[in-house]
Every structure is written in structure tokens, then in C-alpha cells.
Amino acid sequence: MHISFLINSGYGMGGTIRTTFNLARTLAEQHDVEVVSVFRYRDKPFFDPGPRVRLRSLVDMRRHSPGYEGDDPQHALPSRKFPRGDGRHPQYSALTDHRIGEHLGNTTADVVVGTRPGLNAQIARQTRRGPARLGQEHLTLSTHSARLKLMLRATYPRLDAVTTVTEADARDYRRMMRLPGVRIQALPNSVPAPDVRPSDGTGKWVVAAGRLAPAKRYDVLIRAFGEAVVERPDWGLRIYGSGRERDRLRELIDELGLYNHVFLMGPAHPIEAEWAKGAIGAVTSSLESFGMTIVEAMRCGLPVVATDCPHGPGEIIRDGVDGFLAPVGDVPSISRALLRLMNDDALRQRMGRAALDSSARFDPAQVGERYEDLMTALVNRRGGALHRARGVLLGGAYAAKDALRGAGLALQGGRA
Incomplete structure (x- = not known):
């Protein structure tokens, strides 16, 4: 399989970056894997994605680079594609709209994986027909704002699967989001075995x-x-x-x-x-x-x-x-x-x-095997186009219903 991850930045030191690289490195032992970083802020990534994982970026934000694009006039215009409910919205622009849309519209991947709500929404809306669409939840549904939850409910019906890192969050997704045809599965983050001798328990x-x-x-x-x-x-x-x-x-x-x-x-x-x-x-x-x-x-x-x-x-x-x-x-x-x-x-x-x-x-090998099983099932799934067409209709119906009821009534438990 050709597996493509889409991440906000693959060059920082956050937990999502580290877990994405852990998973990508493991899957790359058997598959063709790339990590596409929307932004690039430094020459080399803080974490090593591994020799078999291709890391590339869509927008160069390195000020010392000849390809620096922070001054591009399109980058001064606000994004119309990246959801406002996602806290990263101020970073996104008309330039990222174009680059992400071009990437998703032309990808040759069998599976496209998003790593945050805003990118999951863009994958749901803009990925060309064919690839399986998988959205990862690295936080929790309960901590998202009411505005973001409403956006997710309107767009996630177009995904093929949503993964959470805990069973508790998967239950919340099933109970609150109601996504028929979308596979919701808890798959934990992976942590490699350390390169140090384990503690003997004697250090105080x-x-x-x-x-x-x-x-x-x-x-x-x-x-x-x-x-x-x-x-x-x-x-x-x-x-x-x-x-x-x-x-x-x-x-x-x-x-x-x-x-x-x-x-x-x-x-x-x-x-x-x-x-x-x-x-x-x-x-x-x-x-x-x-x-x-x-x-x-x-x-x-x-x-x-x-x-x-x-x-x-x-x-x-x-x-x-x-x-x-x-x-x-x-x-x-x-x-x-x-x-x-x-x-x-x-x-x-x-x-x-x-x-x-x-x-x-x-261990990454065990978590990676579970992800591989899920992705294989999604790629071999029949009726994907019909599911996504139904997802467009369902998402539109949810959006209309939620607009009539009001954000406070549509999904309980989120911040305003």
C-alpha cells in the first residue's frame, strides 16, 4: 500500500509528530509511506522519521531559505478551507488551501491519513475519488469546542474511518457523532522500546x-x-x-x-x-x-x-x-x-x-499491525464511492439540523 500522512508540521517536537513518525516508520517496513508536512520551519526534523519514510512539505516557512513563502501575498489571505474551529486556523491561508487541495486532488496514495481535526476535514472534503480516508483523533472529542464538534459532524461522514487513542474516546465518538458507515476504532499511540537498560528500582x-x-x-x-x-x-x-x-x-x-x-x-x-x-x-x-x-x-x-x-x-x-x-x-x-x-x-x-x-x-510493531489491518480493510472495502456520496448528504443534513437547533443543543459538553 501507498500510505500518505498529512500533518501540520513534521519538523517540530510535539507528541503528534513523534507518534506519527513512530507509526510511519513501522508501516514503512512493508509499505510505501510518506509524511506530508503542511509547513516547514526548519532544515531537519527534530525527530527522525526513519530512512524509508519520505518527508516533504507544502509551504516553506524557513526565513533563511531561498524558497521562503511566508511573504507570499496568498499567505496573507485567510483560509477558506481549513475549519475555523480548529485552533491552528490562524496559521492557514489561501496559500495552504491551494497547496493542500492540489496535494489531495492529485495524490496517488491508497490511504490518506489526517492527524488533526482541521486536516481531517480537508481530507474528507478534498481528497480525490479512490483513496481511503482516515482521520486520527490525537486529543479527545470532549475537549473540542461546540463549534468544532459541529464542523466534525458535518464533514466526518465522508471519512472511511476515525481512530482515537483510547476506548473511552471511541465510545464518545460513537455516542455523540453518529457516523453510519464510518469505522470508529481505538488504536493507541505507540512507544518504541528504549535504548537504555530498564530501571532496577533502586534509585530513590x-x-x-x-x-x-x-x-x-x-x-x-x-x-x-x-x-x-x-x-x-x-x-x-x-x-x-x-x-x-x-x-x-x-x-x-x-x-x-x-x-x-x-x-x-x-x-x-x-x-x-x-x-x-x-x-x-x-x-x-x-x-x-x-x-x-x-x-x-x-x-x-x-x-x-x-x-x-x-x-x-x-x-x-x-x-x-x-x-x-x-x-x-x-x-x-x-x-x-x-x-x-x-x-x-x-x-x-x-x-x-x-x-x-x-x-x-x-510497541510500534503491535500497534502498526493493527493499523495495517484497518487500512487493508478500508482499501478492500466495496462501495466506498457510495459511502462518501451518502456522507455528503448526511453531513449536509446534520449541518442543517444543528443550525436549526443551535450549537448548544446539537452537541452537549463542548466549549462555546
Whole structure:
């Protein structure tokens, strides 16, 4: 099969880029795979897509490049194709409309894969007849605005399949979107086996990693660790990552007198060696679309203490087997879970081995095989043209119905 991914930018360092490259690299072992990046901001990608994956871009945004297109008059005009409900809309323009439309109208791919809602919508509307159309959801339906949900409901009937990274989100899609004929399937993100020796569980470090953003609730983790360290002052907490919460977290550490125990380490790439230096992983988010850092820590042999937030942790961690789940924001519960692992070397090491074993199900080879099965079924599906024609009619009917009822009534649970 010829498989073509369409991504906002393949040259940055976000989670969607990394998981797209992981999947593309795996599929490229058996198939012809390309990643088409709408924008190119740097000469070389931050992550390596692999030698068999072709990476190319549609709009060159490198200011030092002779092909720089940021000053193109068409790029100053707002996009009419990329949905306004997608937060990336300000980046898109009449120039990207033309380039994406030209790409989708002339692609020779058997399967075209979108990686964010706005691009999924363009794939649904603009891909030529023939290729299977697959839209990936890397976030969650529940966190999308009401405006974006309405747009998705009007366009997604033209897709052949939608994948989510959790079963919980797949259930939301089936319940809220009502997409007859569109296959909705949960396929998790993949995480490769690390190139480091797994943790032996003896290093007295709790490790956390990710963006220093409000939703990650590192303040909760710091407070919980502060309670645990009263009993176990021989342990420390390392938090890797950067973001707007750094100064506030630094103030909290100083306020609680934890400056000798809690360390903001900054970003680390690759992160695997840092996980392996620890003995416990920790994730205290109020919301996760999947929980990539949980899997990363487990693949390095760490049991993970995580909040049981929507949507991912409860589908990754087997509570009491390879980690512990605690209620969101519950500092005492998180602290008790940390102490159970700190105080019991045998338990910590046993759960670390279990984490290493259970996280193998997220290996790219296993996830890639599931994607290959889905794509093969879509390519061999009969009546694709009829399905998409019906999707156009259904999407139009949904749009008309939702306009009459109003966005607030059409789909509950989204931001305005």
C-alpha cells in the first residue's frame, strides 16, 4: 500500500509528530509511506522519521531559505478551507488551501491519513475519488469546542474511518457523532522500546516529564511528594519539561521548603535515560488524551502513580499491578501511593517488572499491525464511492439540523 500522512508540521517536537513518525516508520517496513508536512520551519526534523519514510512539505516557512513563502501575498489571505474551529486556523491561508487541495486532488496514495481535526476535514472534503480516508483523533472529542464538534459532524461522514487513542474516546465518538458507515476504532499511540537498560528500582527518585502546563497539575504532584518526603527524606523528585508554569512551580517548591528535594530539570531529549535513573514514575494530570509519558516510564521499567483522569491512564495502568491510580487532585491519595512504593522495595521492583511486561503492547510493531489491518480493510472495502456520496448528504443534513437547533443543543459538553 501507498500510505500518505498529512500533518501540520513534521519538523517540530510535539507528541503528534513523534507518534506519527513512530507509526510511519513501522508501516514503512512493508509499505510505501510518506509524511506530508503542511509547513516547514526548519532544515531537519527534530525527530527522525526513519530512512524509508519520505518527508516533504507544502509551504516553506524557513526565513533563511531561498524558497521562503511566508511573504507570499496568498499567505496573507485567510483560509477558506481549513475549519475555523480548529485552533491552528490562524496559521492557514489561501496559500495552504491551494497547496493542500492540489496535494489531495492529485495524490496517488491508497490511504490518506489526517492527524488533526482541521486536516481531517480537508481530507474528507478534498481528497480525490479512490483513496481511503482516515482521520486520527490525537486529543479527545470532549475537549473540542461546540463549534468544532459541529464542523466534525458535518464533514466526518465522508471519512472511511476515525481512530482515537483510547476506548473511552471511541465510545464518545460513537455516542455523540453518529457516523453510519464510518469505522470508529481505538488504536493507541505507540512507544518504541528504549535504548537504555530498564530501571532496577533502586534509585530513590520519582520522575515526571511533560509540558509545564496547568492541565498537568505538577502543583498537585509537588504537594503530594512534599507529604511523602516527610516520612522518606532520602527520596527526591525530578520534573522534566518546560512551559509557562515553571515560575509558579518554582515558587511553590520554595514556599513548601522542598528546594533540596524537588528539581525542575528542564527538557531532556531523549528522555528514556532519565526515566531509567528513577524508580517511580508520576503523572498527576487533570486530563490526558492518552498518557504517553505513562507508557514511556513503564517501558523503562517504572511503576507509575497516576491520577485516574479522562481518558488514558485507566486504560494503561492496571491498578495495583503495574502502578497505582488515584483520584484527580487528591493529594493525600497520591502521597499514600507514592509511599507504598517508596517503603516497599520488593513491591516496587515487582510492579516495575510488571510495567515493563504490560507496556510491550504499545510497541510500534503491535500497534502498526493493527493499523495495517484497518487500512487493508478500508482499501478492500466495496462501495466506498457510495459511502462518501451518502456522507455528503448526511453531513449536509446534520449541518442543517444543528443550525436549526443551535450549537448548544446539537452537541452537549463542548466549549462555546
